[in-house]
Amino acid sequence: MKQDLEIRELINRLTRLDAATAWGGDLNPTQRAVLDYLGRANRFSRSPSHVAEYLGSTRGTVSQSFKSLVQKGYVTERRSKLDKRAISFELTETGNAVASAQNPLTIALADYPEGEKDNLLASLRGVLGAMLSQNKSRPFGICSSCMHHETTSNGGYCRLLSKPLLPFETHQICYEHETT
Amino acid sequence: MKQDLEIRELINRLTRLDAATAWGGDLNPTQRAVLDYLGRANRFSRSPSHVAEYLGSTRGTVSQSFKSLVQKGYVTERRSKLDKRAISFELTETGNAVASAQNPLTIALADYPEGEKDNLLASLRGVLGAMLSQNKSRPFGICSSCMHHETTSNGGYCRLLSKPLLPFETHQICYEHETT
DNA sequence: CACTATTAGTATCGAGTCGAAACTATTGCA
DNA sequence: TGCAATAGTTTCGACTCGATACTAATAGTG
Numbered sequence: 325m326k327q328d329l330e331i332r333e334l335i336n337r338l339t340r341l342d343a344a345t346a347w348g349g350d351l352n353p354t355q356r357a358v359l360d361y362l363g364r365a366n367r368f369s370r371s372p373s374h375v376a377e378y379l380g381s382t383r384g385t386v387s388q389s390f391k392s393l394v395q396k397g398y399v400t401e402r403r404s405k406l407d408k409r410a411i412s413f414e415l416t417e418t419g420n421a422v423a424s425a426q427n428p429l430t431i432a433l434a435d436y437p438e439g440e441k442d443n444l445l446a447s448l449r450g451v452l453g454a455m456l457s458q459n460k461s462r463p464f465g466i467c468s469s470c471m472h473h474e475t476t477s478n479g480g481y482c483r484l485l486s487k488p489l490l491p492f493e494t495h496q497i498c499y500e501h502e503t504t
Numbered sequence: 505m506k507q508d509l510e511i512r513e514l515i516n517r518l519t520r521l522d523a524a525t526a527w528g529g530d531l532n533p534t535q536r537a538v539l540d541y542l543g544r545a546n547r548f549s550r551s552p553s554h555v556a557e558y559l560g561s562t563r564g565t566v567s568q569s570f571k572s573l574v575q576k577g578y579v580t581e582r583r584s585k586l587d588k589r590a591i592s593f594e595l596t597e598t599g600n601a602v603a604s605a606q607n608p609l610t611i612a613l614a615d616y617p618e619g620e621k622d623n624l625l626a627s628l629r630g631v632l633g634a635m636l637s638q639n640k641s642r643p644f645g646i647c648s649s650c651m652h653h654e655t656t657s658n659g660g661y662c663r664l665l666s667k668p669l670l671p672f673e674t675h676q677i678c679y680e681h682e683t684t
Numbered sequence: 685c686a687c688t689a690t691t692a693g694t695a696t697c698g699a700g701t702c703g704a705a706a707c708t709a710t711t712g713c714a
Numbered sequence: 715t716g717c718a719a720t721a722g723t724t725t726c727g728a729c730t731c732g733a734t735a736c737t738a739a740t741a742g743t744g
Binding site (some may be wrong): 338343344404432442448451453456 | 515561
């Protein structure tokens with residue numbers, strides 16, 4: 325019980341300190357989070373709705389964030405031909421640079437023993453899993469671990485969307501992900 | 505490297521999901537964080553400046569947060585006699601209830617094996633330590649682990665501030681904390 | 685095929701955060 | 715005595731947040 329409070333405190337504080345220094349540029353923590361997500365999500369998972377669900381936010385808020393990200397040149401809009409309502413956003417070169425940049429938290433992690441990192445990663449995944457099942461939101465897992473994924477000679481194939489995947493795409497996160 | 509990005513992602517996402525549901529009442533995540541801090545800090549560490557440093561924020565922002573927390577009745581102001589500039593805030597009964605309430609993250613942690621929790625706690629403390637030394641901010645540790653602390657028959661004593669401490673106070677966090 | 689329900693995204697509102705900078709009152713120091 | 719440092723507040727503009735009301739496109743049903 326007392327442990328739980330301290331763990332929550334630590335997780336929140338780490339994010340807060342990470343965000344505080346992240347304010348620096350012309351981006352705020354939310355905009356940065358959107359960029360980070362876009363850098364890891366596949367091409368079927370880059371709409372305002374998807375981002376909103378991933379971040380536990382709303383379409384309205386995310387729509388605003390995209391507006392200023394487009395204006396600042398971190399992201400470009402791509403409208404779908406099939407469904408004229410749908411929009412998919414893509415990182416520009418600048419956007420990509422920001423998404424993969426170092427920050428206080430990753431610097432702190434850099435000189436941390438590998439074994440400890442694996443443990444930490446596993447624990448955090450577990451906690452996140454418990455939280456997600458609590459409010460039954462999607463896991464946003466990686467393609468290659470999905471029940472609809474098929475490994476092929478030249479990458480992968482998604483049985484759900486009936487689309488072939490390039491090798492690097494099989495390591496991206498997907499809105500439709502379902503654990504086996 | 506890739507691990508580091510995922511760890512950051514997980515930590516940020518946990519906070520975000522935790523915060524998202526925390527919006528519910530008439531409190532936002534920042535106000536809640538202030539309340540949580542106040543619930544764990546000792547009487548020498550409850551000023552706007554202290555909170556600002558703990559949260560990696562600024563005095564200006566925290567001042568605003570306190571304004572609305574006072575207005576909503578979660579916190580009361582106490583001016584110091586010795587230094588007429590200084591203010592210390594205290595949780596009201598309602599404030600205390602909120603600070604120790606359950607939330608999505610603690611619920612997720614509840615049915616998590618004890619041993620794993622200890623490991624997670626230790627890892628997170630380590631990462632936080634690395635981050636704090638990076639931007640040389642204070643550790644905000646617990647009194648009993650401080651180099652100025654002395655255990656007495658009826659609680660403790662702070663050699664730095666020359667003040668006796670009640671037993672429960674030796675487990676609170678302090679702005680002045682220094683590791684041995 | 686038409687009509688309605690659902691879905692995707694946007695606009696607007698009010699409260700609040702954020703850093704930055706300017707400001708007031710008090711205390712400390714020389 | 716006088717100036718510097720400190721504690722806290724206020725204001726500014728950009729932005730987040732949930733809520734709500736909105737438009738346009740697609741899906742489902744009769």
